[in-house]
Amino acid sequence: MAFMAEHSKPVALGLDDALDRRRHEAALRGLIAGEVRFGAHDRMLYATDASMYQVEPIGVVIPRGVDDLQRVVEYCRDERLPMLPRGGGTSLAGQCVSRAVVIDVSPTLTGLEWVSEEARACGVQPGITIDDLNDRLRGHGLFFAPDPATARQCNIGGAIGNNAAGTRSIRYGRTSESVEAVELLLSTGETVTLARGSGLTEPIARRLSEGVIDICRRYEPFIRERFPKTLRRNAGYGLDGMLADIDEAAHRGVDPLETLNLARLVCGSEGTLGIVTHATLRLHPVPKAKGLAVIGFASMDEAIDAVVPLLGLHPSAVELLDDMVIGLARENIECREFVELMPQPGEKSGEREARSEESKAGPRPMSAPRSPLSAVLYVEFFSDHGTEEIAERFDRLRALIAERCPSAGVACYTDPESMARALKLRKAGEPLLHGVPGSRKPLGFVEDNAVPVERLSEFVREFKRIVACKGTVAAFYAHASVGVLHVRPLLDLRDPADRKAMEEIAVEVSDLARSLGGVMSGEHGDGRARGPLLERYFGSELMRAFREVKALFDPMGLMNPGNIVPLGEHPESIESIHERTRVRPAGFDLHAAPAATWFDYEREGGFDHAVELCNGAGVCRKKQGGTMCPSYMATLDERHSTRGRGNALRLAVTGQAVRAGSERAESDNGSENGSPLLASRSSLSPAWNDPETLATLDLCLSCKACKTECPSNVDIAQYKAEYLAQSYRARERVPLRARVFGHVRLLNRIGSALAPVSNFVAAHPLHRAIVDRLLGLAPRRTLPRFERSLFRRVTGVPPPAPSQREGEVRNVLLYGDCFTAYNEPRIGEALLRVLGAFGYRALVVDAGCCGRALISTGLLDDAARTVARTAARLVEAVEQGGATAVLVCEPSCLSAIKDEWLSLRHAGPERDRLRRLASMSFLPEDFLDREWEHHPRRPAFVKPEGAVALHGHCHQKALWGAATSARLLRRLTGDSLRVLDSGCCGMAGSFGYTKERYDLSMKIGELSLFPAVRSLGPGDVLVAPGTSCRHQVHDGCAREAMHPIELVDRLMVR
CATH class of the missing domain: 3.30.70.2190 (Alpha-Beta Plaits)
Structure with missing residues (x-):
């Protein structure tokens, strides 16, 4: 059973001549003020969406405004270049990938242009996201009702194109019930306003309306018979809605042009009819x-x-x-x-x-x-x-x-x-489903069936039987209230048997849904996943009707070609549902050549499978809230999102970046393989030193937020470190700056030994200019000061004698990290005083570097050796001293112990001992809170005079949370504590020191942290456990922040 044949296509659909591409790129750059990206790396970053598909586009354009958009469309019309409007790229059926010029409106066309509380309506541009819109509507007491799971990152234009619904459609309906009007830019270059009755007054709207009325009347029996009557349906073009408007006109005895609203037909059209440049939305009052x-x-x-x-x-x-x-x-x-x-x-x-x-x-x-x-x-x-x-x-x-x-x-x-x-x-x-380990993954091709609610249990039982017969299982979730279940069978598209099973499941489940009075798509649309089955479901007559609708709006077939209707005259010209996927983009399996890695990826099935974990959902593309992804929040650039980096790594590791980088100046003769820059072989060498991949990774702050905020647990920070290490090995050279930043403990130890002379030298203008030039430091960034080390300060000084409770003696270790030991020893001294007051015997341990800086700079050879030594010393100190806890003042150092130490190969002591060490290692404030009821003694505290604000460290929030730190401070300060939703500070260790990243570092700080700090009163206290965070606040706000333990020490009654 196959759904694939030769393409009929617009003239330019087979474009892959590098000279032609450069000509188009140059022409478009001269026409618009926005960005034009036709390079291979950028094209491949837009080759995927949230579906399983991968199709390399011709190029990417990011218009600055509607005028740019108009010029792009006119140029593509004249050159017969296919076009694909795109927003958040959250499509689940492959609607957002095509061999076309991708027009990304998400960074720029984000305006809320007007709001009418009286009319309960608003006007928006297509790039605004649903959640951003509702955040801005909150003050008006109104909201836009459709709420798909991707509301934080999906755009209104995409919601219209996909006819998004979400959880509350049983009450509010789909997007088509919430759109009053759209301005549509057609592939002809014409702009038309589509609204109820617009066909009476506007010539273009009249032509389109009369054409749709004619189609509906000629195919009326088939529309009435074959369109499903379910609450949710999103297959084909919505001719049933158009026929309902015509029926209303007949009932009222008026011209159907008066009742027809073609804006509803645009909903669910998947960008195949035109580009929405403006939408008038119906709003609802916020429930009481x-x-x-x-x-x-x-x-x-x-x-x-x-x-x-x-x-x-x-x-x-x-x-x-x-x-x-x-x-x-x-x-x-x-x-x-x-x-x-x-x-x-x-x-x-x-x-x-x-x-x-x-x-x-x-x-x-x-x-x-x-x-x-x-x-x-x-x-x-x-x-x-x-x-x-x-x-x-x-x-x-x-x-x-x-x-x-x-x-x-x-x-x-x-x-x-x-x-x-x-x-x-x-x-x-x-x-979450994309985090399933192993080669079989939950695939979205039958994930959107809708059936009458009363037949839901029957559908589930039969669906389970179908997938069981194919030797697999499926996950069930979603909108039970309207009979929509997002069901994803687990399959491996590298396995021919599973590809065969995929097609069989698709057909059998589509037939099952139809037999129960349902439809194969309730909200996610057709795209590449269900387009091949449309004729089987609707019949040849309605497919002809759909083709006529497409020709009416897009006579040259340039808008997102191949979606909903086939490219040519024959329905079988739509591809197989398992073609052009990420694992088989060119019709053959991609297998990365095995490589020795520094981190252990056994659970993921290898590094090549680890970099495939990103499912493209785009959760990282949110603009506010949480920490992930700080560089995207600041740039709004797909390349600098977690998804962009995940794609770049996947392409590099599978060797596709090498082929893309070749930029061969030859035509692919139609590009049936979907990725014309791929060689016709399945084993490609990884591109370990690809400049474009390195550039994409460069602005990653290694904040680790993606390790937890991304539901697929894509750990870009670790993958970046692995890739950097592999690149150093490939080119047999490590940059000087990486060596200096990576060996920060050695630098700090020398500076501390020579302090205060080292501080004088470092501050001297000539020395600073030389260092800035050698290492590429930002002149505006202040340098940390060196202090007499913590180890020298506490040598020979016994800790305060504890008051033992019932004869208990509890020993703890204070691990001397690189910053507490040499730059801020006052924090360590404060901790020793606090621990003594709580009745602990504390020992400061100089075990060596945790390896955090070495890991972040990709010096994994050095990191593995350093961690092995440090871990052995710490384990020995714990076992010899009978310590019950290891306290680490710097969160980034603690995260290395709790995270990377457990996954680095050759990390010294056996894994069980490392896991035990990780389980007993804490930030000191976390330890004090967790043991609150069990301390040998507990000192008295005074309340602070002002408010206290807590900014959590990124690694802390990502790996174990800031809740216990906040709870300890709340015990001491009461209601005066305010936990800031401040995201990432933007410093990220050495990241914020570099000249080329300084402006971005400060821009990230301005997103949330700096405004929150400036809102504090002069008597308020800012607390931040991370040394980088405190440094960033100092440079960005000219304000000092203290470590939580310093505050505990200050409030403690002596």
């Missing part, structure tokens, strides 16, 4: 009250069977997660605490509330549930009347569940913070 009930079931069947009865309570959403998603969340650092929040089957309310309180304090080890949690339903309620109505719905829900499934656990929330925390697991569902 909201509530969320979370129900934990012991089986999937119990959860499915509860859906229809729950709909009788009139919820705004009912969402489902199955055991596969839950199991993956348990293994995810960021998500495991949200699993712990879920009500467990058989659990009483009080037990769950106790666990919930513990989880607010910080992550805890997972406890064994009373019964296996196999499915979760989220039931959301909105009320326009108030909290009493929400409480009444909760009572009815509890009664219903108690009657139908008494073993199910129920938790109800009404405060926004708790609801947001509970929903984080649901929002992470799809990206």
